[in-house]
Amino acid sequence: MTTVSTPAAHRLTAIHPAGTRALLVELPNLPAVLALAARLAESPLPGQLDALSAAATVLVKFDSPNAARAATPVLANLDLGTAPEETGKLVEIAVHYDGADLAEVATLTGLSPEAVVAAHTGQTWRAAFGGFAPGFAYLLGENPALQVPRRSTPRTSVPAGAVALAGDYSAVYPRQSPGGWQLIGRTDAVLWSLDRSDPALIRPQDRVRFVPARPSMDLHPAAAEPDAGTATGAPATPTETGGLLVVHAGLQSLIQDLGRPGLGELGVSAAGAVDPSAARQANRLVGNQAGDAVIENLMGSLALTAESDQVLAVTGARTTLHITPSDPDRSERSPAQDAPFALLAGETLTLGPATEGLRCYLGVRGGIAAEPVMGSRSTDLMSGIGPDPLAAGLRIPVGPARGAHVVGAPEPATLRPAPASGVATLRITPGPRDDWFGPAGMDVLTGQNWRVGAASNRIGVRLELDDGGTPVPRIRDGELASEGVVWGALQVPPSGLPVLFLADHPVTGGYPVIAAVVPEDLGAAAQLPPGTRVRFALIDSPTSTPQGTRS
Template sequence: MRATPYGDAALLVEVDADEDGDRVIALAQACRAADLPGVRDVVPAARTVLLVAEPGTDLGGLRAAVSALDPQPVDALDVDAVEIPVVYDGPDLADVAEATGLTADEVVAAHTGTPWRVAFGGFAPGFAYLTGGDARLTVPRREKSRTTVPAGSVGLAGGYSGVYPRSSPGGWQLIGRTDAVLWDLDRDPPALLRPGAEVRFVAGRADRVGEPRPRARPDTRDPALDIRETGPLALAQDLGRPGYAALGVGRSGAADRAALRLGNRLVANDDEGAAAIEVLLGGLAVLARRDLTVALTGAPAPATVDGRPVGHHALVGVRAGQELRLGPPPSGLRTYVCVRGGIEAEPVLGSRSTDTLSGIGPAPLEPGASLSVGPEPRAFPLVDVAPVPVPPAGPVTLRIRPGPHADLARGDLADTWWEASGETDRVGMRLAGGTLEMADGVGSLPSQGLTRGAVQLPPGGEPVIFLADHPVTGGYPVVAVVADADVDRAAQIRPGQSVRLIP
């Protein structure tokens, strides 16, 4: 094993490659079982395990702790085997047969004749990369990805097989379909395919397996806020759901965590990560059904209560029947409306955050909806105003450390004034105004874990800084990692602003 820092809050452990990925599976399981200090998520991938830690974790001590682990053989893992029935009539079955030199029947026989193993999760909740199948089925991805792949499609790519848990774009070679339920939040655990599980495909039918067990969740809470207007986007956000990356679920949470924590401290919530409303570029209007105390943090959106201006980074009283309204902020992207007691949207996997990439969490807020607020905490607010700076409207500098693939980029990442492009959302921010080139012969790489702040270099040469709703794994080089404390600043950068990345 070779362990190297991945930014300032993660450790990337590279494992010697083996044919079926058992070493990675075993190490990831050992890391989870050891409850390593500071580690919040374990992200297995093709040849690596990424340990995502809390800021300030001693990465040197973490490296020593990982080196001392004694991973158990994969066969000893307590994970149920899964049988998936498949109808082999996929649109790429003939192409796979031609590429492998097999007949279509022989492709089916090869796919069903050898057990597969769940190695790691991927781009969607419930999607699993399966290894260890028949080596003759190693085929490349399609040259052109499909814009829509139906849920239940069974595919091949590289040495992997997989089943699409929901309709999504995709470039795998599709050889069949199944009615298996790969992901369902009403099932425990929600993922049918978990790392280490043996998977066998059975030809000739497409029965439903992993049928969910619905659980009724009546909402008996009294609404405290009525949503009248939302602006471009308004979401419930807390500090996210760490611990599910192996199942394809990222942490998500507030894009600007510092702003969320500050707002909750101002209103004296017991939990600095209590859920709040994240508002993109203002436009929110809410009606209070009872007396509330709120604080506005992040982007300084002009705010009024029944037309009366109120302050930012300050305590604001909103009485029953009054309307709180936010205008567009002069700088920054996201404003946080933190309420004393915290927003009580329905939690999903322990979090009230909306993950815009995976679709997990409460739905985006819409006019006509209502929100509940938790009981007031015992502690009272200690300050009326927090004198902290607002997001700048001009150039922004972000501190970076070398990424695991820093040596694969050719160009001046740190010597260029980049511009935040219009391709900016909660998933990531693409930088324009320059290009980096890959080292000769480098294209995509074996999938590796990703973190918030990872700077990835896709084929076009324009770097992407991943933000709160980033993918769990990715196959392009990560050439740098933004300092964890600066990722919150990155989440407030508007399209068109200048950005400098400094070592």
């Protein structure tokens, strides 16, 4: 797919491919964005999974490359009409103006810190659209006095309740998360709670007034409600099939299925297993449906005891499996990976440390029976939605086997073998914002090795320079308005060090995306341990093999 310009009469500026299964539609203004979003919500295109509005774009995701290609001419000739009128409610938020970047914002705007606070509280802000995280609303002000750029390097952790500025917008971070906005204060208001009938405190078209908090003032009524955003989706009531008891959870063990797509407008990412092929294989081997919940374990060292007879399979990263019986007269055994095996009542399965790859997947016949949250059993670390991470002493309920699915036969591993060169290759397609970097920037991205950074997680792979490497240069200055991003996007902040978004990525981002890793390589990307050398290869389609690639 290539960028398509559209006639002015249709009010679309351009259509850019965003990976192989999404289109980024540029529009001239916010009313046009809202009109297109309303049209797509009323009459979805064939294969449409999600449509995510932003300041001047709508990101439309599809279930296949063919659906994305077919949608391009349809969008280019679409009569947008007008968006329905929405007035919204007035929300008042009390703020403690003691943010880490308040002095920097004062310098950037030429105002004193007191004048910054006065400008922030002296206007009404309009929630233009949502995104980034559940409950995160982009608030557009009435005057440009507080226009400031994002930080050159985003923080790896911004606290919940942080009040921030970036570009034309202000926002409140609903929960702890990465972020590159300038922090000017904090609030006790709860922006997102699944205990409320409407989880989001601020929705698009609402009006927001910020007021300075007094030390003795009561919380905003909405802030007095419990924050369910970080403690939802506890395991369900035990079933008749028994369950598994966590003896040791390892570094990180999460319940995951194939995610909750289609909720981007609420700021909810799809989440799900970051190596879907390994998760599907684990389910297939034990006779489950592909979307049943499994355990995603980081780097091994997980130990589970069966409360009743179970059928398990472990896939993904390479590890050793060891079963210890409760009866000392019975023999210990070591089942193989990528094959089903029995774990009898009282027996304990232990996964050794991962020796190759990063994430193991454990499937159990019947599936993990955690309580679904917003249609999925996945744990979303970015949003705090879904079951809590596993911990020692937790009982994991297992559902009954459904249908006539039989236990599978041993299969080859889905883990991509380590290349002989010692450098993993990930295939990419350009855009949607490769024009911010030009041919020279793309040459830097693809012409050198990168290293996987230690700060990488399910949100994204943070890339660092390899020996002799150089950051990706830009040919355009200024700020890019926040817009929707896809799983696999390579976002490049001003530091020039790309971040590869994974399953828990924010649904919108404010740094330009130079390229996207093809979906067929995302499982391999999620299995790269810190320190691994990576090289990006530009291709035309996911079936292409770039010249010089070695497996």
